[in-house]
Amino acid sequence: MSIQFYNSLSHRVEELAPINPGKIGMYTCGPTVYNFAHIGNFRCYAFEDILKRTLMASGLKVRHVMNLTDVDDKTIRGSQAEKLPLQEFTRKYKDAFFADIKTLRMVPANVYPAATETIPEMIQLIQTLFDKGIAYQAEDKSVYFSIEKWPAYGQLVKIDRDAMRVGVRIKMDEYAKDAMADFALWKAWDEADGDVWWDSPWGKGRPGWHIECSAMSSKYLGKTFDLHCGGVDNMFPHHEDEIAQSEAANGCKFVNLWMHCAHLMVEGQKMSKSLGNFYTLKDILAKGYSGREIRYVLIGTYYRQSLNFSFQALDEARGNLQRLDAFTSRLADVAKNGASGAVTAEQQAAFDAARDAFLAALQNDLNVSAGLGVLFDFLRDCNRELDGGKFTAEAARAAQAVLAKMDEILAVLEPDPSELQIPAEVQALADERQAARAAKDWAKADAMRKALDELGWVVKDTPKGPQLLKK
Numbered sequence: 001m002s003i004q005f006y007n008s009l010s011h012r013v014e015e016l017a018p019i020n021p022g023k024i025g026m027y028t029c030g031p032t033v034y035n036f037a038h039i040g041n042f043r044c045y046a047f048e049d050i051l052k053r054t055l056m057a058s059g060l061k062v063r064h065v066m067n068l069t070d071v072d073d074k075t076i077r078g079s080q081a082e083k084l085p086l087q088e089f090t091r092k093y094k095d096a097f098f099a100d101i102k103t104l105r106m107v108p109a110n111v112y113p114a115a116t117e118t119i120p121e122m123i124q125l126i127q128t129l130f131d132k133g134i135a136y137q138a139e140d141k142s143v144y145f146s147i148e149k150w151p152a153y154g155q156l157v158k159i160d161r162d163a164m165r166v167g168v169r170i171k172m173d174e175y176a177k178d179a180m181a182d183f184a185l186w187k188a189w190d191e192a193d194g195d196v197w198w199d200s201p202w203g204k205g206r207p208g209w210h211i212e213c214s215a216m217s218s219k220y221l222g223k224t225f226d227l228h229c230g231g232v233d234n235m236f237p238h239h240e241d242e243i244a245q246s247e248a249a250n251g252c253k254f255v256n257l258w259m260h261c262a263h264l265m266v267e268g269q270k271m272s273k274s275l276g277n278f279y280t281l282k283d284i285l286a287k288g289y290s291g292r293e294i295r296y297v298l299i300g301t302y303y304r305q306s307l308n309f310s311f312q313a314l315d316e317a318r319g320n321l322q323r324l325d326a327f328t329s330r331l332a333d334v335a336k337n338g339a340s341g342a343v344t345a346e347q348q349a350a351f352d353a354a355r356d357a358f359l360a361a362l363q364n365d366l367n368v369s370a371g372l373g374v375l376f377d378f379l380r381d382c383n384r385e386l387d388g389g390k391f392t393a394e395a396a397r398a399a400q401a402v403l404a405k406m407d408e409i410l411a412v413l414e415p416d417p418s419e420l421q422i423p424a425e426v427q428a429l430a431d432e433r434q435a436a437r438a439a440k441d442w443a444k445a446d447a448m449r450k451a452l453d454e455l456g457w458v459v460k461d462t463p464k465g466p467q468l469l470k471k
């Protein structure tokens with residue numbers, strides 16, 4: 001078995017080599033809980049979910065830590081605007097986040113540490129950097145990381161050392177590469193922070209964003225761990241600063257494998273809160289799409305390629321999922337009612353090949369498109385055999401097992417409860433159409449079909465009677 005991923009640190013595809021055989025420690029930067037996450041954020045979490053499920057399906061035991069950034073510049077500003085205590089303000093967005101990841105069928109992390117619950121570990125880490133002479137307290141009382149004192153700075157992104165603004169300080173959490181300077185580890189309290197502060201050896205204040213992830217990851221995964229992920233926008237400064245802080249403090253390698261996913265775009269621009277071009281999950285569910293359909297779109301594009309979000313893509317996902325649903329119910333029918341008889345050697349070989357090819361595609365830097373190609377080839381081949389009456393109940397059950405294995409990673413084969421519900425008015429129209437057909441009133445039957453179409457439903461006549469499908 002070979003598992004290979006592109007490592008943003010080495011810029012190469014590498015064979016996965018767990019630090020502890022059979023186990024993977026995985027840290028993913030979680031949401032900043034100052035607003036509802038948008039589906040751009042969920043593209044990133046969906047990529048991480050596919051990654052984690054691939055590792056698990058490969059027999060590895062994954063310990064996954066995802067932090068919740070519940071104190072930073074944005075959460076403080078938001079809580080003040082709403083005149084709510086910080087904890088109360090962020091609670092609502094934490095709850096919404098957990099509901100959303102459930103809707104999108106993501107395997108929950110083992111731990112979701114909150115930044116506000118990890119302050120002592122952050123202070124400890126800053127103290128170590130301070131004792132080593134790499135951190136210093138400036139006149140503004142804040143504590144900064146001196147990039148001049150850490151020549152290894154710049155491992156993920158190419159740094160122009162001449163452009164380094166030595167001795168210049170940047171207090172903001174987010175900044176561009178050309179504003180690279182000493183960054184804040186501990187931010188001294190000022191009036192804008194209101195009642196948000198903690199005591200520290202450097203006076204009252206709060207942590208910088210980057211130190212949060214350095215402290216939370218090593219608390220739960222150790223000083224050196226296997227895998228760290230996020231979106232490409234996190235590479236600089238966030239991940240670069242995490243590496244600098246952790247390696248400078250701990251004197252050992254921080255993370256072996258870094259993986260970053262490309263952005264979800266809307267009309268050529270990154271979906272983001274600051275551009276205002278974003279949809280939350282709720283926005284899309286309100287338009288009648290299911291969590292499963294949204295998941296299908298989010299996972300369908302290779303993670304290092306940007307994904308252009310559109311409603312057309314959601315409609316295509318619906319069509320693909322309906323094909324899969326028709327296939328799974330056909331298999332279920334034969335598994336239950338089909339004739340008895342052993343799976344042939346050729347069938348078994350084809351099933352094994354499909355299952356292995358699917359996993360191999362995912363193990364090859366998460367090539368989901370190739371994996372879906374294997375799945376749809378499998379569907380076509382099985383349908384051909386089913387058409388020819390070559391599937392016994394046992395063969396159908398063996399094919400179901402192959403699908404179940406693939407779905408351990410995809411998690412899209414089970415319809416959402418909302419997808420199975422047919423609204424009463426739609427059912428009434430379908431019944432009227434059926435009655436009109438029985439009375440050979442074709443004009444009326446056609447009118448009913450049109451009315452259903454306008455409500456977004458199509459009716460398909462099958463040997464078992466009419467079946468209603470969402471368009």
Ligand code: AMP
Pocket residue numbers: 029030031032040041042043044229230231232233234261262263264265270271272
């Ligand atoms: P934030 O809450 O802004 O810190 O973002 C949480 C995660 O979502 C980070 O890993 C970001 O890199 C990622 N992210 C933000 N916007 C997008 C986007 N448009 N497409 C993909 N990932 C994104």
Ligand code: ZN
Pocket residue numbers: 028029030213238
């Ligand atoms: Zn982080």
